[in-house]
Each structure stands twice: as structure tokens, then as C-alpha cells.
Amino acid sequence: MKNDEAITPESVYLNRRKFIKTGVTALAAAPLALSAPNLLHAAESEDKPTDYEEITSYCNFYELGSRKKDPAKNAHWLKTEPWSVVVDGEVNKPGTVPLETLLKPHTPQDRIYRMRCVETWSMVIPWQGIPLADILKRFEPTEKARYVSFETLLDPDTLKGQERPILEWPYREGLRLDEAMHPLTLIATGLYGKPLPNQNGAPLRLVVPWKYGFKSIKSIVRITLTTEQPYTSWNHHGPNEYGFYANVNPDVDHPRWSQSKERRIGEFFKRDTLMFNGYGEAVAHLYKGMDLKRYF
């Protein structure tokens, strides 16, 4: 895949850094008086976006193969039309997500987020999308809703990765409701100003920038609000290795490797991993009083 003119030039994203810095200053000065837009600008990444080529060719999407280059190569296995996303469970108005409006090229907002994989690589990705909260509110979560469960398409005939029992398919992830409603939590429908490539989770995927990459489930077909903590694929696969919370935390090692450093794709030297992937000012309050070594 090659960059072309349709891609918003990198300079446009880099020019926004000044704007973002203003947000950071505001945050330091008055952390409690923050409006949501300021908080978002503060939390957005000041780092240089990773090349489009890297973002779309170095992927984790086991349904399309388990090596990093497989999802781009096998992207055509995923058929995104027709597509529908059901929202059900603890909501007053169950139904389907209005994809016609959501996937229109000009409706989504730009968000530049740092992403950190539990495998210790990271990227900076200019996403387009809309906050998950804006979607969930339309379905009116009930008073009993406490968690949100997400499911990827199940279709082993075409998604050949699902023929192998690496995980229990379909891929499933979950968030606590307050995490799901946080303004940083995004349903992404594009990157670099272009529709989401299949290998990055078309037509829509979750992005939770303060958590390890596996929380950011791709190619979603179902969102269920629940009263109990939902099943999640990686937690089921290895409960000692992949916690339900999966917050980026340099102090909690994966049992088989350290989480204290990361390699930004495109860079040579490793950098220190930041608590909550650097989004602590925006999200630490969600975990007040919790032992994050126990709830890892």
C-alpha cells in the first residue's frame, strides 16, 4: 500500500501540536476546571505520527493471520459489506448502530492517539472516529448497566485465522461502563483521513489509548451492556498474563517480560513506558482506590 494525495499530509497533523500544547498548559494550571475539549487536547499525543505505511502493514488481527504482516496481506478475507452492529443487553432502546451516518467521511472527528501493545511496541495514530459515549447514549443504558462487552465478526469460512484455536472465537473485549463513556474512548472509522483499512479493523473498531492494544477490538458486530464483568478473550486465554483492566502500567510486568520500556515503531532507541500510556491526568481518577497490581 502506498500513500497518496487523498491522505491528509503529515504536516497538517504536526501543525496541530501548538494547539495541543495549549491544552497541556491549561491542564497543569487548573486540573479540576477542565472542560472536555481541553482535556482531549491535553491528552492527545504531541509525538510525530507513525507512517501510514507502518500503521497499515504492522498489525495484530489474528482473524487475518498471526504474523504482523499477515493482516495486510489477507485483508481481503474480511468482507465489510453488508455490515451491522447490534447494541443490546442493559439498554432501554436496543437496536443497530446507524452506520450510514457514522461512516460518512466528514462526520468523524480527528484524534491523534498513542497506542501501546502489550508486546512493547507503540505507535502514534491519527484516527478519525466518534466517542463511544455518543453512540451508547442513543440506546439509553439502564440503571443496571455496569460494563460493556464487544464482539468481533465470527466467520471462520472467510476469516481463516478463526480456523485455528489460538483464542476462543469470536474475539471479545470489555470495559467498565465509566471507561466506555470516557471522552477519550473512541469508535474509530478512519485513519490519516482515509476509511479504516480492513487490517486495522474496518468498518469500525474500538480505541482505548490508555490500555494495552488488545482492548482495542476490531471489526465490531455487537456491543452488549451488562451487569457483570464480561468475558474477554485474552483474559480467558491467559488470566495471569492479560488482566481485565489491561491499563498500560510500567510497574506491572507481564509474567514473561518487562513492561517498563517500549519501542516506538520507526524509532531505534527504546523509551520509558508511561503510566496509563501518558493519559494519567485524564483517566487516573477512574481507578482511585483500586490496587492496580491486583486489578492489572
Ligand SMILES: Nc1nc2c(c(=O)[nH]1)N[C@H]1C(S)=C(S)[C@@H](COP(=O)(O)O)O[C@H]1N2
Ligand atoms: N478482533 C481483533 N481485534 C484486535 C486484535 C485481534 O487479534 N483481533 N488484536 C488486538 C491487539 S493485541 C492490538 S495490539 C491491536 C492492534 O491494532 P492495529 O493492528 O490497528 O495497530 O488490535 C487489537 N484488536
Ligand SMILES: [Mo]
Ligand atoms: Mo497487542
